[in-house]
Structures are given as structure tokens and as C-alpha cells.
Amino acid sequence: MLALFLMGSGIYGYLRRGEWAFLLNRYGPQSSDQAAVVPNSERWDLLRKDMERWRMHYAREYLAATKAAEKSRVLNEARSLLEHSLPELMRCWLGTPWDFNGTAKTPGEGKIACGYFVSTVMEGAGFRVKRAELAQQASQNILLSFLTQDALRLRRGIPYKTFRLETERSETGIYIVGLDTHVGFLVVKDQSYTFIHSSGSRPWCVVEENPEEAHVLERSNYRVLGNLTANDAMVKKWLHGEDFATRK
Numbered sequence: 001m002l003a004l005f006l007m008g009s010g011i012y013g014y015l016r017r018g019e020w021a022f023l024l025n026r027y028g029p030q031s032s033d034q035a036a037v038v039p040n041s042e043r044w045d046l047l048r049k050d051m052e053r054w055r056m057h058y059a060r061e062y063l064a065a066t067k068a069a070e071k072s073r074v075l076n077e078a079r080s081l082l083e084h085s086l087p088e089l090m091r092c093w094l095g096t097p098w099d100f101n102g103t104a105k106t107p108g109e110g111k112i113a114c115g116y117f118v119s120t121v122m123e124g125a126g127f128r129v130k131r132a133e134l135a136q137q138a139s140q141n142i143l144l145s146f147l148t149q150d151a152l153r154l155r156r157g158i159p160y161k162t163f164r165l166e167t168e169r170s171e172t173g174i175y176i177v178g179l180d181t182h183v184g185f186l187v188v189k190d191q192s193y194t195f196i197h198s199s200g201s202r203p204w205c206v207v208e209e210n211p212e213e214a215h216v217l218e219r220s221n222y223r224v225l226g227n228l229t230a231n232d233a234m235v236k237k238w239l240h241g242e243d244f245a246t247r248k
Contacts, residue, residue, distance in 0.1 A: 027064040037095035039206075041155070044092035045106035046122045048083060055126045059239050062194045075232060078239050086174045087187045089121050090196045098198045103132070114183050117198035117206060118127030118142060128243045137246060139178020140224050144247035146176070146234050147226040154202065155225075158235055160218040164191055164211050173227040188224060 026187065058078040065071045093107045102111030105120060115135035119142070125132045127146075134145055143152055155163055168191050175186040177195070184197025195214040198206045209217075217223070226236055237244065 002202075003090060016244045021060075039094065039096045040092045041109065043125065044089065044107050045088055047085060047092065048126075050125075051089075052126050054081055055239060055241070058242065062236075062239060075235060075239075078227050079235050081173070082191075082235065082238070083174060086121065086125055086134060086185075086192075086229075087196065088238040089124050090185060090187075090206075091208065093117065093121070097196070098200055098204045098206070100200065102136075102198070112198050112206065114198045114200065115139075115142065118183050118185065120145075125238075126241070127238055128241060130188055130246055132178045133246045134244075137248060138182040139176075141247040142183055143176050143178060143226045145244050147231055148233075152224055152226045152230055155223045157221055163223055167225075168211070170229050172225055173229040175225045177217070177223060177226050178219065180222045182216060182220065184217075184233075188227075 018094065039040050047054075058074055058081070060115050062071055062074045062078075065074055093112070096104065096107050096113040098113065099111035101115055103114045104110035104112040109161075113135065115137070116131070119129060119131045119135040122134075129145070134142060136147070140152070155166070167188060168202050170188050172189045175188060177184055177186045182197065182200070184195055187196060189195045192211065194210055194215050196206070196208045197216070199215055199216060
């Protein structure tokens with residue numbers, strides 16, 4: 001049986017009864033040895049299926065709503081679902097080896113490149129994308145496949161300290177961030193963030209890093225990012241199961 005759990009931040013969980021304690025234990029603070037984290041394909045499959053059930057549930061509610069306030073409520077609940085569930089989907093991949101040509105579809109079953117990590121997580125969350133085509137684009141085009149140009153923030157040549165302060169003060173949400181030769185996710189909340197990506201640097205696998213550990217993010221001269229979950233148009237498009245055309 002599925003159940004909703006209302007957490008202190010207003011985010012809705014979507015786990016079967018009895019799994020909440022397991023989630024907190026499995027996805028609490030990670031070991032500093034990122035390479036020792038074991039990918040979780042079983043969790044990945046469960047979350048993907050439950051995500052699709054809840055996407056369809058909220059889509060029906062949105063279509064049935066007759067008042068603007070009702071539609072706004074449904075949209076906010078769908079947004080909260082994405083903000084909670086996307087990081088959990090990403091964490092299923094922790095420890096999966098990186099490879100420049102990696103195209104794995106399942107956590108721990110093969111290797112995965114940074115672009116494929118982003119496109120596979122988005123597809124797993126129910127975004128209708130062309131996974132391989134999206135993964136092979138430049139990072140800004142990956143962002144533009146979900147957001148408009150005016151929703152992006154470009155930071156070129158600024159010190160990491162400045163970028164960090166700006167990002168920590170940014171709106172809560174799930175961001176895609178593009179770097180000089182890399183792409184990944186930023187999960188921004190509580191005036192901090194974590195960088196989740198398939199790293200081509202040590203330990204050469206999917207990792208979740210706090211601001212002090214995110215050396216790939218720090219070294220990049222080019223950073224472009226956009227908040228996926230803050231964008232109403234993108235959330236509605238996901239909710240209704242519309243295609244996201246790859247920007248080329």
C-alpha cells in the first residue's frame with residue numbers, strides 16, 4: 001500500500017509503508033569513501049514505478065481542478081514530489097563507475113558518462129526525453145531542452161567562492177549545472193547544496209559532494225545552471241507527459 005508522508009519542509013514522500021526508516025538509513029550521511037558506496041538498482045526500479053504512479057495521480061488531479069487555487073496546489077505538490085524524489089533517484093547510482101563512453105541504463109550495471117547520468121535520471125523520473133540524444137549534447141543545450149534561455153544563469157570566470165555564495169542563497173530546487181566539459185545536478189536547499197554527478201575525476205564514479213568536496217565544480221571556469229523544479233512550465237509539461245525535445 002502506498003502512503004504519503006508529510007515532512008517538515010512540506011515535501012511529500014511517496015514510499016510504501018515500512019520503508020521510511022530504510023530510506024533514512026540508506027540515504028543518510030554517506031561515507032567519505034565515495035567509491036565504497038554500492039549502487040542500488042532495486043531501489044531505482046521501485047522509485048521509478050512509484051514516481052510514474054504519482055505523476056499520473058497529480059496529472060488527473062490537475063485536469064479535474066476547476067479553480068486556479070486548486071491547480072496551484074496540485075502543481076506545488078507535484079513540484080515537491082520532484083524535489084524529494086529526483087535526489088533519491090540520483091543516489092541510487094552512487095558508486096556506479098564513470099566512463100567517457102558509458103551508457104548504462106541501470107545503477108551498477110556497466111559504466112555511465114556524465115551526460116548519460118543526467119539524461120537517465122530525468123528519464124527515470126518520467127520526463128519524456130530521448131535519452132541518448134540528450135546525453136550527447138553540450139551542457140547548455142541539455143539545460144535548454146528543459147528550460148528557456150532566460151531561466152538560465154551563466155557564470156563565466158568568477159571565483160568559486162562567489163559562485164558558492166550565490167548558489168547557497170538561491171531558490172530551493174533541483175538544478176542542472178553545466179561546466180567546461182561536464183554536466184551534473186545541484187540539489188539546493190537549506191542555504192547549501194550538494195553536487196551529484198558522474199565524475200571523471202577521482203574516485204571516477206557517481207558521487208554526491210558537499211560544496212567543500214566539489215572540486216570539479218570549483219575548477220571549472222564556465223558554469224551555467226537552471227532550476228528545473230522552480231519552473232512552472234517545465235513541471236506542467238512533466239505532469240502531462242509531454243515530450244521534451246532535445247536542443248541541438
